[in-house]
Amino acid sequence: MSARDKAISSTLGYALLGLLAREERSGYDLTQALKNPVGYFWFAQHSQVYPELARLETAGLVAHTLIEQADRPDKKVYRLTDMGRAALSAWLNADTELPRKRDELVLKAYSIWLADPAAAARMMREHAQTHAAHLAEFQSGLSNLEGEAGAALWQPDSPWFGVHAVLRRGIGYEREYSEWCEWLAQCLEGTEKGSP
Amino acid sequence: MSARDKAISSTLGYALLGLLAREERSGYDLTQALKNPVGYFWFAQHSQVYPELARLETAGLVAHTLIEQADRPDKKVYRLTDMGRAALSAWLNADTELPRKRDELVLKAYSIWLADPAAAARMMREHAQTHAAHLAEFQSGLSNLEGEAGAALWQPDSPWFGVHAVLRRGIGYEREYSEWCEWLAQCLEGTEKGSP
DNA sequence: TGGGTATATGTCAAGATAGACCTATGTCTG
């Protein structure tokens, strides 16, 4: 407890290290990767990514090379150092705290008895569709991955396996969310559905 | 767009208003309510609750009465004002943004190909058990609610309906999460399971 | 008597995050 165990970075830092463990990327690329569909589990703006990369570099976990480009702005391509890889491994083995869930729609559901049922049902149905769309996206992402990665999808030491795991979580999450919205919409419309 | 539409409060503010719409509570009570099991959808420390209540009161959305107690410290019991109820309704009808998911365990899953499979499998199984325990909690919560609320559970204008909706979401979420952890653990152990 | 827990209300500092702002270049579209 005496020394600073966390030493360097926030969870965002490990997200970036996890991406760089697969391939070298610029800050811009990292920010893109932190979006749909794989990066759905952790999001950050570029205004967070650039300072975090600087911190990681100061700590010796990543290093960059300046790439001069004629047709585009120059870029800094970052790669993982040995220390960075070690830090990533240590983090993987450390205890993981439960995420604190904060979901405004569920919060609204708690007060939905104060709302107009018809309007609320419309709202829930819209969200059901949104999550169904995400579900479809993740499902097609997994299909594409199968084509790309083949059997490596199921090998726990393959980078593809990580993508596979995350996509599967996304599929389960979005399916459940969409179904819940549908269920709630049906309740609000008075067409009762099955028991809890 | 000219005027400040959000006028007053953050999402936490609406969480508090939603609780106060059901019954008067002190800041301490609100903080407790923001914990298990119903408040699993939004969490805040008391250090956030007290200042937020002060802001809500300044905005005229809540009001408090000082209750002097002999056996315990005095407390301020807050109640919703008419303006507060109106603000809550307006919020319910407004668009809801998608939550930005941040889940450290899923983030680890993305890099799990770098970890020791056996250790990772143990970790995932532990999390599976944690979520299974939450699932059981929510399920028994729903059972208790059935006894307490009866048919009101299914009436969209009853406060019980809100609790019902949230619990159902919790049940679906925890079930899915637990199953995903189990699936991942099995993959890591080499005992392959069904197709995606 | 000392320590832990529950009740009750707050403040403060540090860090995380969002959203706006800023500068460039090149391409594509109306």
Add this chain to the structure above:
DNA sequence: CAGACATAGGTCTATCTTGACATATACCCA
């Protein structure tokens, strides 16, 4: 030709959130 968009890098401010610190009473248990 103007404006939008993608690429590429950054800063800055305000707010959100956490976790520690602070204070006080009453109860229970060793």
